[in-house]
Amino acid sequence: MSQGERELQEKFSTKRRADAFYNNQMIDYLNEHMIQFIQRMQFLFISTSDESGHCDSSFKAGDPGFVYVVDEKTLMYPEYRGNGVMASLGNIVENPHAGLLFIDFLQDQVGLHVNGRAKILENDQLKNLIKQTEIDKLAQFHQKRAERWVVIEVDEAYIHCSKHIPHLVDQKFLEDRSVDEPSKNTGDYFKVKSSHD
Structure with missing residues (x-):
């Protein structure tokens, strides 16, 4: 918890509720329920900042299980080929603190925050963390x-409670909309590139 949290809890008289949350909902490891939750997630949001505190948030996705839980204190996710900017990775080089947010919009409408210290490992460095059989898998x-x-x-x-998390439907099981909406398959969905022309 931060000093800022404590100051605002005192100011707005929420300290009692906050203490109940800290005592009953927050832990410094991943329990079995959290691990199972992470293993079925298809995406996460990650927040990072550089050494000056300038923030960035990013979205990472893959098939269920793309986030690998090493143990109750360690997890990892892959970096696939992207736009080459490497904003999150660049921040991690300067400042290891990172916040992950997993949200289940489809089934239970609940979220999981995981805050910790991040580092970057190349594929050939994984042998220092997990067994070769797991690397092969x-x-x-x-x-x-x-x-x-x-x-x-x-x-x-x-936990990120379910109170304000909407229930969404996974469209890929209903229809393939990629043919009907080709603009979603381009890198200029928000028309930033065209505004420079």
Whole structure:
């Protein structure tokens, strides 16, 4: 918890509720229920900042299980080929603190925050963290698309309650809309590039 949290809890008289949350909902490791939750997630949001505190948030996705839980204090996710900017990775180089948010919009409408310290591992460095048999399984699972990995050492994990999380439907099981909406398959969905022309 931060000093800012405590100051605002005092100011707005929420300290009692906050203490109940800290005591009953927040832990410094991943319990079995959290691990099972992470293993079925298809995406996450990650927040990072550089050494000056300038923030960035990003979205990472893959097949269920793309986030690999090493143990109750460690998880990792793959970095696939992207736009080459490497904003999150660049921030991690300067400042290891990172926040992950997993949200289940489809089934239980609940979220999981995982905050900790991040580091970047190249594929050939994984042998220092997990067994070769697991490395081989990961290579097959990700079809050798993982260019490198972000490893998170867990400092705290806690629920994001379901109160304001909407229930969404996974359209890919209903219809393939990629043919009807080709603009979603381009890198200029928000028309930023065309505004420079």
